[in-house]
Amino acid sequence: MAQDWRHQLGRRGEEEACRFLRARGYRILERNVRFPWGEIDFVARHGDDLVFGEVKSRCSTDYGRPSEAVNRAKQRQLSRLAVAYLSTRRLGEVNCRFDVVEVTFSPRGKVQHIEVIEDAFEYLE
Numbered sequence: 131m132a133q134d135w136r137h138q139l140g141r142r143g144e145e146e147a148c149r150f151l152r153a154r155g156y157r158i159l160e161r162n163v164r165f166p167w168g169e170i171d172f173v174a175r176h177g178d179d180l181v182f183g184e185v186k187s188r189c190s191t192d193y194g195r196p197s198e199a200v201n202r203a204k205q206r207q208l209s210r211l212a213v214a215y216l217s218t219r220r221l222g223e224v225n226c227r228f229d230v231v232e233v234t235f236s237p238r239g240k241v242q243h244i245e246v247i248e249d250a251f252e253y254l255e
Contacts (some may be wrong), residue, residue, distance in 0.1 A: 143187025143233035144171055150244045151231070154179065163215060170211050179225045182212045184250075187233040196232040197247055205251050 148158050156174040163170040172183040182222040184204070186196030200208075208228060216224070230250040 139187050139189065139235070140185070143231075144185045146233050146241050146244060147183075147185045147231040148172060151176075151183075151246065154246070163211075163216050165211055168207050168211050170208070170215060173215065176229075179227050180221070181227055182208060182215070182228050183203050183229045184208060184230060185231045185233060187235065189235050189237065191234060196234065197230045198252065200250065209251075223226075 132147070144161065148161065151172075151174060156176045158172055158174045160173045161171065163173060166196060171184055171185045172181075174181045174183060184200055186199050205228070212226060216222075216226070227249045228251050230247045232243070232245045232247070233241065236242045247248045
């Protein structure tokens with residue numbers, strides 16, 4: 131039951147994140163891009179960059195900010211996924227970056243806060 135609740139929270143966070151990003155000029159190209167070893171939450175264009183995005187949703191910050199879950203291991207996994215994406219789509223040399231979107235909901239389920247950390251791997255852990 132808890133797993134289902136977390137899955138719903140994650141999907142809702144992704145919806146809210148994409149809506150927020152579109153309003154800020156991102157063009158969402160794909161969502162939930164799956165590979166055998168993981169998933170990219172979204173791929174977007176923002177300016178000249180191809181953005182690989184990770185969305186982290188929480189109901190509170192009691193245990194830290196959502197972005198803190200994107201540790202070195204998760205960053206390595208996302209990097210491998212991005213390489214696979216570029217290869218399978220035959221995109222060649224393009225400007226890429228990794229953004230993390232934090233979505234925090236109130237106890238009543240309303241969006242409390244959304245923040246985009248552009249080029250997140252430069253700032254996280």
